[in-house]
Amino acid sequence: MIIKNSDKPWDAVWFNARLATMASGAQPYGLLENAAVGVRNGRIEWIGDTDQLPHAVLNNCPQQVDCKGLLVTPGLIDCHTHLVYGGNRTNEFEQRLNGVSYEQISRAGGGIAATVAATRAASAAELLEAARGRLEGLLAEGLTTVEIKSGYGLNLPDELKILRVARQLGEEYPLEVVTTFLGAHATPPEYQNREEDYIDLVCDQILPAVADENLADAVDAFCENIAFTPQQVSRVFDAAGYHKLPVKLHAEQLSDSKGAVLASSYGALSVDHLEYLTEQDVAKLAASNTVAVLLPGAFYFLSETKLPPVDALREHNVAIAIASDSNPGSSPVGSLLLMLNMACTLFKLTPEEALAGVTRNAARALGRGDRIGTLEVGKQADMVLWRISDPAELSYRIGGNPCNQVMYRGKPR
Ligand code: NIG
Numbered sequence: 528m529i530i531k532n533s534d535k536p537w538d539a540v541w542f543n544a545r546l547a548t549m550a551s552g553a554q555p556y557g558l559l560e561n562a563a564v565g566v567r568n569g570r571i572e573w574i575g576d577t578d579q580l581p582h583a584v585l586n587n588c589p590q591q592v593d594c595k596g597l598l599v600t601p602g603l604i605d606c607h608t609h610l611v612y613g614g615n616r617t618n619e620f621e622q623r624l625n626g627v628s629y630e631q632i633s634r635a636g637g638g639i640a641a642t643v644a645a646t647r648a649a650s651a652a653e654l655l656e657a658a659r660g661r662l663e664g665l666l667a668e669g670l671t672t673v674e675i676k677s678g679y680g681l682n683l684p685d686e687l688k689i690l691r692v693a694r695q696l697g698e699e700y701p702l703e704v705v706t707t708f709l710g711a712h713a714t715p716p717e718y719q720n721r722e723e724d725y726i727d728l729v730c731d732q733i734l735p736a737v738a739d740e741n742l743a744d745a746v747d748a749f750c751e752n753i754a755f756t757p758q759q760v761s762r763v764f765d766a767a768g769y770h771k772l773p774v775k776l777h778a779e780q781l782s783d784s785k786g787a788v789l790a791s792s793y794g795a796l797s798v799d800h801l802e803y804l805t806e807q808d809v810a811k812l813a814a815s816n817t818v819a820v821l822l823p824g825a826f827y828f829l830s831e832t833k834l835p836p837v838d839a840l841r842e843h844n845v846a847i848a849i850a851s852d853s854n855p856g857s858s859p860v861g862s863l864l865l866m867l868n869m870a871c872t873l874f875k876l877t878p879e880e881a882l883a884g885v886t887r888n889a890a891r892a893l894g895r896g897d898r899i900g901t902l903e904v905g906k907q908a909d910m911v912l913w914r915i916s917d918p919a920e921l922s923y924r925i926g927g928n929p930c931n932q933v934m935y936r937g938k939p940r
């Protein structure tokens with residue numbers, strides 16, 4: 528007798544779900560009522576009506592979850608974090624509230640440089656322990672993928688140290704860690720006023736070592752008047768291309784430096800922040816597949832007032848992702864759900880756009896849109912069962928965590 532592949536028992540089935548598949552289509556949120564999802568070998572094998580479940584495959588299916596009409600979404604994806612660092616910057620928070628600006632603090636040797644000093648002084652074990660705490664907070668909210676950047680080492684040993692810690696987090700925890708080399712985050716103190724020499728170090732020494740050890744999935748830079756010029760960023764991107772690594776960019780956060788258009792000309796996966804992106808440049812961005820990643824936590828925490836051009840991004844059909852930017856200086860954020868609320872309240876995204884920003888579009892921003900980010904047959908079985916039924920409620924609440932169960936690659940977590 529021939530056993531058809533489709534008759535083999537499933538590893539898991541979640542049924543009676545309000546399924547926000549987040550697949551693009553006619554229904555808001557790609558919503559399916561009374562739905563069931565069958566999972567085999569870590570992938571989604573079947574999606575359909577609970578009443579049509581093929582009973583043969585349910586025999587011996589060890590994980591059968593009655594979702595009782597509650598909401599199921601794809602696992603959440605935080606596509607922009609700086610989770611691995613030493614110390615914190617509570618003192619700068621206090622300074623800013625006493626009237627000193629983020630830019631002034633940065634120019635006076637604080638800011639990123641302060642975290643660089645603390646990160647260099649920390650051992651890998653200490654960095655790992657500190658990052659675990661931060662990651663566990665995110666995990667509890669149904670994260671199944673997180674991106675982690677380096678960029679607080681700014682020399683060969685410390686950039687490697689951060690990226691190894693990030694990779695190790697991916698081995699310790701049941702979630703996918705995507706790593707990004709952000710050597711061109713700031714000029715380290717020992718290279719002050721020698722920015723070009725530092726870019727040489729990044730391109731000729733640190734990046735090749737990072738690539739050699741396969742420590743990064745992408746390369747990022749900070750294009751800003753307090754960081755690097757478009758020309759310097761181009762050098763880093765050319766080096767990334769040489770090592771066959773995709774690029775992304777911190778762009779237009781504090782001023783219009785024309786970083787986003789430059790990055791999109793390199794086929795960047797994403798351009799991130801974008802408060803100062805002009806409408807004309809949105810049109811140029813639209814000609815690429817580059818995702819616009821908005822970071823409402825940094826906007827909020829720095830008390831920024833210049834809003835990213837959300838209407839123009841929408842009009843030009845640029846995919847919008849939302850991320851925590853979790854970092855000690857501009858976004859000490861431990862909750863991606865809170866970012867959904869802020870994306871709506873501060874940037875006027877709809878709750879559906881916000882949820883797409885941490886699922887479908889966040890997956891694209893990581894170059895993994897073919898594998899994660901939506902609930903569709905063939906995709907990785909990363910999903911979350913929530914104690915709520917309306918997907919907009921994920922954006923509506925401030926605080927509180929309705930996450931009930933998480934499946935990662937087909938396994939209960
Ligand atoms: O994404 N913009 C550049 N980097 C971080 C902030 C880093 C820091 O202040 O430590 C960001 O906002």
Ligand code: FE
Nearest residue numbers: 607609777852
């Ligand atoms: Fe950032």
